[in-house]
Amino acid sequence: MNLKMKALKKSLWVYHLSGGSCNNCDIEILDCLTPRYDIERFGMVLVGSPRHADVLLCTGIVNKKCVERIKEVYDQTAKPCVVVAIGACACSGGIFRDGYQMAGPLNKIIPVDIYIPGCPPKPEAMLAGIVKLLEKLK
Amino acid sequence: MNDKKKVIVPIGPYHPLLEEPEFFALYCDGEKVVDVEWQAGYNHRAIEKLSEGKHWDQVTFLVERICGICSTSHPFAYCNSVEDLLDITVPEKARYIRCIIGEMERIHSHLLWVGLAGHFLGYNTVFMWAWKYRESMLEMFEMITGNRNHYAMFKIGGVRRNIEDEDIPALRKVLKDIRAKLEMLTHAVLDDPVLGARLKGVGVLTKGHIKDFGAVGPVARASGVDIDIRRDDPYAAYPAVEWKVIKTENGDVFDKAVVRLLECMESVRIIEQSLDAIEGSKGDIENQVREMPVGEGIGRHEAPRGECFHYVRSDGSNSPVRHKIRAPSYTNIPTFKASCVGQMIADVAIILAGVDPCYCCTERVAVYDADKKNKKLFGFSRLVEMSREKTERMRKQV
């Protein structure tokens, strides 16, 4: 397992998933790809299918209509994988946690390894979270 | 006989027993789209209900989080609606500050759109450039308001923070740079023959479609429908500054792109004039509100995507008794029924993008066989691929 984790560290493939968000965290994740922050220089790539992903970046409260999809994507992701809850909504439900559509927060649906709070967390905060993740994987 | 129904290898997660929830289901017959269904609810977070349990001032923070991209449009419309209920005006300096924030948001939102549209067409450099220029706008937001997104600038009766005189020179410099970049982007779009061939005549919406669905914003203005809340039902400092409404006639995706790019230039003009008006001013930035009478109010704002409409009702207590929120995309998205049907599948990605819906919404599109309704053919990533392949083919022809 440890060897595999070390191999993972070389180049992390990331799949982004939203469980009902306002999109701000999602846009800030995409921002990480742009020249200013450029996560590709760390070997991190956004992939189109969870089957190829090492890291699941999840945003949103997990609204009742999304529960099955989130579970399904988690099941399809190759293990070992790391789940990151990005933003106040994924961490705790944020300002929406009392509403009738709330089925989350994320850790009620799938196991979460890293929480990056913020509304939205700045790209620097996300990168700092990823660095902590890399340390954790060591 | 069977060459009419092309079966394409499904891409992405697909389990035959589990229904994959999609925002849009497209039914296709061969290369053409036959029908479109909009299935909403994946972003529904019970905001209207939550609003009834919050204080009037707390609602401003709640509605900001309806959408991240047009984060300030909802507080703007909400504050307009409560001020309509109260029948109060906002101090002059606050009016200009509201316009500055609203127009800066328009620029960042349209640049985001240009980037995504470029991405769908296969112009990845456009995506990188547009988002890079957008960064300077976000930096300015952070400097003035403390956050790149969700600025929390609005409050009932005024604004929460001042724009300090010492920040104005930096803002002016960024605007000057953005203007040059916008001009470059606009010419790049207007003069590129491949983009012209690719986008002209695609996803056309007529004036009749716009009326039937109640579409608003650049989607309506690209089809020649001359509506803009900033001019029609003036509020904030819009009547005090010079700017024009951008309108074109053809209603295709090309026109929608032109309208958005030219609108950004007008936004730069509005911000520059507003900065001139507030520089050195020591005016108040809020009208304090202490009590809420019984009544109802309607407020609107021309968000980057169109008219944002809020209706509030008060029974004299600390919370709204009813708060109706209508985002512009609510009436714009159904226009897919008119703009996608009869079009080629390779154009669907860009037609969807033309309406500028939430990024999350476009992520979840599925294409089904028109006859066997639950036979899923492929998902959004394949649609984007097909769109890029078509651009490549046209580039070789031109």
Next chain:
Amino acid sequence: MKVLETLKEKLGERIKDIKIHNERRIYLTVEAGDIKECAKIVFRELDARYIIASGADNFDSFEILYHFGFDSIGTVISLRVFLARENPGIDSLSDVIPGISYIEREMWELLGINFAGHPGLSHFLLRDDWPEGNFPLRKSIKTDGANSE
């Protein structure tokens, strides 16, 4: 106000009450049974723009406001109808205003108002297996969706 005079002339007896909040915000109460005629006049004949409809729970009745925009004068005209508390229902306007079918579905599922003649009242924002009889926007339901009785 010219638009109000025109509306009074065209809608005539159908107007039960007029509330002028200000020059640009006018609320006209009409009978639920007349809504289709009124919508045809306002939307088609007077060429107003359809904005949205908003339903509300008034404890002793239900209320729907149909909001229309007269953009050349920046005015919103809202047609107000009151519906009975028990089995609230009204004609669907989907054949007059195609775009209104979505908000009617939303009002059906969140407030429990029936729209006669609607092309397909099915769940729109809520899950298909949402508990029957639970209408989240009603005052009898708490914020988290639980019954408050």
